[in-house]
Amino acid sequence: MSKQESLETRKKDHIDLAFHSRTLEADPRFYYEPLFSGHPSQTDWPLVFLNKQLRAPLWVSSMTGGTAEAANINKNLARACAEFGMGMGLGSCRPLLDSSQAFEDFNLRPILGQELPFYANLGIAQLEELMDRGAFATIRDLIQSLQADGLIIHVNPLQEWMQAGGDAFTRSPLETIKQVLHAADFPIIVKEVGQGIGPAGVEALLQLPLAALDFGAFGGTNFALLEYLRQQGKEKNLHESFTKVGHSAAEMLGFADEIYHRHKGQLACHQLIISGGISDYLSGFWLLSQAPMPAVYGMASGFLAHARGEYTELQKFVKAQLEGLAMARAVLRPRAL
Numbered sequence: 511m512s513k514q515e516s517l518e519t520r521k522k523d524h525i526d527l528a529f530h531s532r533t534l535e536a537d538p539r540f541y542y543e544p545l546f547s548g549h550p551s552q553t554d555w556p557l558v559f560l561n562k563q564l565r566a567p568l569w570v571s572s573m574t575g576g577t578a579e580a581a582n583i584n585k586n587l588a589r590a591c592a593e594f595g596m597g598m599g600l601g602s603c604r605p606l607l608d609s610s611q612a613f614e615d616f617n618l619r620p621i622l623g624q625e626l627p628f629y630a631n632l633g634i635a636q637l638e639e640l641m642d643r644g645a646f647a648t649i650r651d652l653i654q655s656l657q658a659d660g661l662i663i664h665v666n667p668l669q670e671w672m673q674a675g676g677d678a679f680t681r682s683p684l685e686t687i688k689q690v691l692h693a694a695d696f697p698i699i700v701k702e703v704g705q706g707i708g709p710a711g712v713e714a715l716l717q718l719p720l721a722a723l724d725f726g727a728f729g730g731t732n733f734a735l736l737e738y739l740r741q742q743g744k745e746k747n748l749h750e751s752f753t754k755v756g757h758s759a760a761e762m763l764g765f766a767d768e769i770y771h772r773h774k775g776q777l778a779c780h781q782l783i784i785s786g787g788i789s790d791y792l793s794g795f796w797l798l799s800q801a802p803m804p805a806v807y808g809m810a811s812g813f814l815a816h817a818r819g820e821y822t823e824l825q826k827f828v829k830a831q832l833e834g835l836a837m838a839r840a841v842l843r844p845r846a847l
């Protein structure tokens with residue numbers, strides 16, 4: 511192609527792309543303010559969360575363990591936490607209740623270091639059963655063996671119900687949570703697993719002395735849908751309508767904000783992990799700006815998508831997240847919607 515031709519092609523591209531650009535809509539969540547900052551020279555966003563010093567307002571949401579691939583994924587995630595100063599919740603540590611075979615998949619404290627928040631994770635069904643057996647010591651031993659700071663309790667009635675052979679709760683999750691809190695001498699976090707929690711549940715939880723409420727909101731990975739898909743051709747296929755039930759992270763922040771102001775800030779739980787359906791830093795940045803109390807934002811599938819191979823892939827992704835967050839701070843002002 512001659513120089514003249516290539517210039518012509520470029521000019522034509524510009525015209526075509528200009529028309530494409532005109533169809534884009536501006537992100538309604540922000541005012542764009544280009545006048546008030548130079549380009550950020552560093553990405554650190556220091557904050558104290560769960561009594562530890564973070565360097566980024568990000569949380570690696572509870573995921574996996576006990577499978578062949580899990581060890582690599584977890585090690586990559588823990589390494590990223592150590593490098594970029596993020597907190598981490600483990601996936602369900604249920605496999606460790608019966609055997610120590612999968613211990614190394616979960617043994618991430620040596621990678622993460624002592625300075626960052628690191629939490630074990632158990633489901634409400636296991637906790638109900640352990641408490642009924644008077645086996646609270648098993649929970650404490652689990653946390654000690656992992657050198658975890660505390661325990662995340664996941665509340666997942668829809669997932670269990672949709673799952674073939676899933677556990678049935680005999681009491682309300684709130685009762686079990688209160689029982690565990692009463693016995694525990696370590697911090698407790700409560701979360702859903704992708705459906706979120708309604709306003710009455712958020713209010714009940716914020717009135718308990720939890721270290722944090724982790725949303726596990728609707729809009730991303732949906733475990734009711736996931737279990738539904740696993741049931742192809744089986745009986746529970748009749749329950750698809752339940753896969754569409756839940757609350758987004760933005761909606762849950764609205765609940766938390768209303769509750770916080772109605773209680774004039776007098777709540778026993780003071781920290782939020784805003785999670786569920788967040789896959790990019792602009793959503794994280796906007797959601798953080800709407801939080802009525804100290805908060806980080808969490809991602810599960812967003813990190814998982816980059817954590818299955820070489821560490822460098824995850825490293826590149828997290829670095830880009832932090833660069834994006836720093837740029838957002840420089841040129842964006844969040845709007846209340």
Ligand SMILES: Cc1cc2nc3c(=O)[nH]c(=O)nc-3n(C[C@H](O)[C@H](O)[C@H](O)COP(=O)(O)O)c2cc1C
Binds near residue numbers: 572600
């Ligand atoms: C592969 C995978 C495994 C998960 N396992 C757990 C788990 O063991 N315990 C738990 O509390 N949540 C678990 N979750 C739910 C996540 O912590 C999170 O609440 C949910 O995926 C929504 O976040 P996302 O939209 O960023 O993926 C898992 C999520 C994924 C993707």
